[in-house]
Amino acid sequence: MSYPTELLKGTLKTIILKLLADNKKMYGYEMTQKVKELTMDKIQITEGALYPTLHALEADGLVTTETEYIGRRPRKYYSLSPAGKAKTKEKVKELANFIDTMTSLLDIKPKLA
Amino acid sequence: MYCLSDQQIDFILNDLHTHGITTESLKSDLLDHICIIIEQNLAADGDFQQFYSSVIRSFYRQELSEIEEETRLLLTYGHRWALSRNQFFLLLFTLLIGPFIGYDLLCTWMVSLSQNHIGNFYGELWSSSFVFALYPLLVFLILWLTPDRFDPLIPRKSVILIGIRPFIKILPPTGQPAASFAWLVPICSNLNEPRPPLPPPFPDI
Numbered sequence: 523m524s525y526p527t528e529l530l531k532g533t534l535k536t537i538i539l540k541l542l543a544d545n546k547k548m549y550g551y552e553m554t555q556k557v558k559e560l561t562m563d564k565i566q567i568t569e570g571a572l573y574p575t576l577h578a579l580e581a582d583g584l585v586t587t588e589t590e591y592i593g594r595r596p597r598k599y600y601s602l603s604p605a606g607k608a609k610t611k612e613k614v615k616e617l618a619n620f621i622d623t624m625t626s627l628l629d630i631k632p633k634l635a
Numbered sequence: 636m637y638c639l640s641d642q643q644i645d646f647i648l649n650d651l652h653t654h655g656i657t658t659e660s661l662k663s664d665l666l667d668h669i670c671i672i673i674e675q676n677l678a679a680d681g682d683f684q685q686f687y688s689s690v691i692r693s694f695y696r697q698e699l700s701e702i703e704e705e706t707r708l709l710l711t712y713g714h715r716w717a718l719s720r721n722q723f724f725l726l727l728f729t730l731l732i733g734p735f736i737g738y739d740l741l742c743t744w745m746v747s748l749s750q751n752h753i754g755n756f757y758g759e760l761w762s763s764s765f766v767f768a769l770y771p772l773l774v775f776l777i778l779w780l781t782p783d784r785f786d787p788l789i790p791r792k793s794v795i796l797i798g799i800r801p802f803i804k805i806l807p808p809t810g811q812p813a814a815s816f817a818w819l820v821p822i823c824s825n826l827n828e829p830r831p832p833l834p835p836p837f838p839d840i
Contacts (some may be wrong), residue, residue, distance in 0.1 A: 551671045551672070568694070574708075576664070578706075595663075595666055596639055596662055622683075
């Protein structure tokens, strides 16, 4: 089962920032695979959503890039800038708060382990 | 594991460019992404062309250029002017009739300065502007009186972004498809060709 796009739209930036916070530097394909692995295929980031968001984060100064060449083709690694590190904490906190509010609003009882 | 040749990498780059990916850094990202998928999933003696076609098809809904458009939109969104549908038409109205009103006011002011009142000069000046004003007023009247009418270009509750590349971008309300002008192209380019079916009307909100 995978989640509908509407549910994921507002969380993509937070997901990417958190991935980069936990993994120092990553390239696009690596991010999609990592998310699939961590969510057991429940969340699949599409290329059409990932790269525009990465470019927007770069334009906002939240991520920096470095390019390495694999033979003839360039591979762009993304990592968090100092501003991005601060933003990640803010975004994760904001999302956690939102989840708490939705849990309360929808009267969802958290699963006990 | 499949090993891509330089010719195949050039082919992918050209194909991305042909299908609307023109931003170099985005092209590099997609090239690397596609190459990894091919190298990891295609057998050493597999059919490159067929596999590439299936991979690239999974990247988009209608056209590959959606990724380029989305990237540009996100990069420029902060620098865009977001207008509601009514604000957009008000802006159009102002742009269409504003120069005439401005010209009339300027002439009125200059004539009054010269103390030289010529016959029914004011009447002619303002009546001509009124005639020009009728066209946008008519559009306004139609929109005001028939708010639920079928409007393929700017649906109700849309947000219109004014910026650079593209100059005007229409974001339809959630759940409705983006306004598309593509169906207009064959109509304009060749009137003898059979017209493609019009997009379905948007449901009432």
